[in-house]
Amino acid sequence: MYAQMVKSEATxxxxxxxxxxxxxxDAGEKIEPKEWMPEGYRKTLIRQIGQHAHSxxxxxxxxxxxxxxxxxxxRKAILLAKVQDEAGHGLYLYCAAETLxxxxxxxxxxxxxxKMKYSSIFNYPTLNWADIGAVGWLVDGAAxxxxxxLQRTSFGPYSRxxxxxxxxxxxxxxxxxxxxxxxxxxTPEQKAMAQDALNRFWYPSLMMFGPSDKDSVHSAQxxxxxxxINTNDELRQKFVDQTVPQAEYxxxxxxxxxxxxxxxxxxxxxxxxxxxxxxxxxKGNGPCNAERMEARQKAWDDGAWFREGLMAHARKRxxxxxxxx
Amino acid sequence: MxxxxxxxxxxxxxxxxxxxxxxxxxxxxxxxxxxxxxxEEDIALANMALDLIGQTQLWLGLAGDVEGKGRDADALAFxxxxxxxxNLLLAERPNGDFGQTLMRQFLFDAWHxxxxxxxxxxxxxxxxxxxxxxxxxxxxxxxxxxxxxxxLGDGTExxxxxxxxxxxxxxxxxxxxxxxxxxxxxxxxAGVMAAPDSIxxxxxxxxxxVLGEAKLKAPEGAYMHKGGKQGTHSEHLGHMLATMQWxxxxxxxxxx
Numbered sequence: 001m002y003a004q005m006v007k008s009e010a011t012x013x014x015x016x017x018x019x020x021x022x023x024x025x026d027a028g029e030k031i032e033p034k035e036w037m038p039e040g041y042r043k044t045l046i047r048q049i050g051q052h053a054h055s056x057x058x059x060x061x062x063x064x065x066x067x068x069x070x071x072x073x074x075r076k077a078i079l080l081a082k083v084q085d086e087a088g089h090g091l092y093l094y095c096a097a098e099t100l101x102x103x104x105x106x107x108x109x110x111x112x113x114x115k116m117k118y119s120s121i122f123n124y125p126t127l128n129w130a131d132i133g134a135v136g137w138l139v140d141g142a143a144x145x146x147x148x149x150l151q152r153t154s155f156g157p158y159s160r161x162x163x164x165x166x167x168x169x170x171x172x173x174x175x176x177x178x179x180x181x182x183x184x185x186x187t188p189e190q191k192a193m194a195q196d197a198l199n200r201f202w203y204p205s206l207m208m209f210g211p212s213d214k215d216s217v218h219s220a221q222x223x224x225x226x227x228x229i230n231t232n233d234e235l236r237q238k239f240v241d242q243t244v245p246q247a248e249y250x251x252x253x254x255x256x257x258x259x260x261x262x263x264x265x266x267x268x269x270x271x272x273x274x275x276x277x278x279x280x281x282x283k284g285n286g287p288c289n290a291e292r293m294e295a296r297q298k299a300w301d302d303g304a305w306f307r308e309g310l311m312a313h314a315r316k317r318x319x320x321x322x323x324x325x
Numbered sequence: 326m327x328x329x330x331x332x333x334x335x336x337x338x339x340x341x342x343x344x345x346x347x348x349x350x351x352x353x354x355x356x357x358x359x360x361x362x363x364x365e366e367d368i369a370l371a372n373m374a375l376d377l378i379g380q381t382q383l384w385l386g387l388a389g390d391v392e393g394k395g396r397d398a399d400a401l402a403f404x405x406x407x408x409x410x411x412n413l414l415l416a417e418r419p420n421g422d423f424g425q426t427l428m429r430q431f432l433f434d435a436w437h438x439x440x441x442x443x444x445x446x447x448x449x450x451x452x453x454x455x456x457x458x459x460x461x462x463x464x465x466x467x468x469x470x471x472x473x474x475x476x477l478g479d480g481t482e483x484x485x486x487x488x489x490x491x492x493x494x495x496x497x498x499x500x501x502x503x504x505x506x507x508x509x510x511x512x513x514x515a516g517v518m519a520a521p522d523s524i525x526x527x528x529x530x531x532x533x534x535v536l537g538e539a540k541l542k543a544p545e546g547a548y549m550h551k552g553g554k555q556g557t558h559s560e561h562l563g564h565m566l567a568t569m570q571w572x573x574x575x576x577x578x579x580x581x
Contacts, residue, residue, distance in 0.1 A: 069571055
């Protein structure tokens with residue numbers, strides 16, 4: 001769930017075409033890249049898939065922060081494999097966005113200029129080893145909550161990317177939980193690290209679903225198009241209901257004194273995250289926004305000679321081939 | 326130079342040389358995570374680091390068994406100090422720009438691949454088995470690093486300049502890969518590990534071919550640094566281990 005507050009575009013096209021398009025979606029058909037689609041549908045998807053792809057890329061950074069310090073060879077290997085999967089998810093998603101007529105370079109430029117966003121969660125730091133467990137357990141857990149329904153999204157390439165991504169994400173979540181188990185059952189220091197990680201990641205994880213959107217016009221349009229399947233509140237509730245027993249099993253305390261089971265609704269009552277903090281993070285004032293963007297900008301700038309070198313070599317090869325023919 | 330006659334002691338040394346080299350290089354490669362020039366490189370580097378760390382588990386795991394003192398791969402990786410590390414100096418060279426990282430990888434892969442091929446013929450079945458598995462991964466590493474060295478050497482003026490600078494900087498660290506000492510000779514005579522100097526002809530031919538295609542020129546008559554295999558390292562290794570081993574050292578009683 002790496003897309004937050006994606007605005008859907010208004011669309012003013014031929015009503016007959018729009019109705020036929022909506023009928024296809026209602027019938028559960030997949031829309032493929034070459035087929036007609038409303039401009040608003042295309043633009044909203046680019047925004048959503050692009051934001052998701054950027055999140056996978058920026059998401060390498062907080063986890064990469066611990067690869068060189070992973071405490072065992074096995075943990076190091078697992079973390080490397082996970083970060084590699086995330087870069088791979090970024091690649092499928094950029095490819096899915098490309099089928100809508102936007103190049104990866106254009107999307108990258110939009111990220112670097114601040115025109116496009118990535119998930120707020122990656123602007124929080126990973127401060128102790130248990131954070132790597134918490135990221136897998138909570139962050140990937142929240143992501144899965146949103147991405148499982150998106151396997152049924154109406155746009156074919158996005159839906160297929162989600163099917164593949166979900167398989168890997170559930171694996172990551174189990175690995176994250178496994179780290180939390182080891183930490184929670186470990187020495188007093190390890191248990192303190194686990195609780196500290198949960199304290200810091202709980203509310204930012206709840207923010208991943210975005211603010212309540214029950215009255216949002218944008219969400220209604222996206223839901224009609226099956227670009228969005230559930231409301232933010234539905235997903236957040238589901239996430240809390242799933243996560244609380246897992247925290248209890250670990251012997252850790254969710255940092256919410258208001259948290260209690262509500263028999264009537266068959267779910268937990270819980271405190272809302274501090275939405276003013278969320279909006280500050282989105283605006284660029286989170287603890288790591290500056291570092292994350294600086295790292296991506298530096299990778300892009302320092303890599304320019306490399307990308308140009310490869311292009312120049314490809315041109316030389318092509319010219320030599322023509323000359324030989 | 327130490328003299329080791331006891332075969333098991335020599336074998337422990339030889340296995341640490343392989344495992345420490347893959348560990349240290351894997352660490353260096355993993356430092357790129359999230360910072361590579363294109364997404365495909367992020368994926369390739371993470372994949373390569375993963376292969377190298379996987380190979381470390383096998384080499385150091387076997388080293389621990391051979392030693393017979395109850396140390397496993399993690400104990401060897403995280404609880405030895407710099408002077409006990411036996412990696413090649415080339416592996417601990419800092420990443421530099423992406424050109425230096427790639428050149429280091431190519432110069433190493435061009436040795437690693439034929440070395441593993443030779444180790445497949447080891448009389449010790451455990452070594453032959455690890456070499457066969459690692460060899461499949463490293464064949465791909467070499468294909469990739471050689472291809473990129475060619476493309477960037479013969480790319481733009483700037484990419485050529487950077488690759489030549491990388492080659493000039495790293496070249497003095499290549500000789501150590503092919504220098505044999507008493508440990509190597511003991512192991513080669515017993516038929517358990519290939520002598521490093523036996524790899525030289527293959528390495529030289531491969532490197533000459535790729536550099537030729539890349540329009541790069543190897544420095545002539547360069548001095549060759551040595552000592553990593555015997556535990557005398559550059560200043561860089563201590564800093565790497567301070568990062569790598571920190572959790573294990575700070576919380577020695579913890580299980581992770």
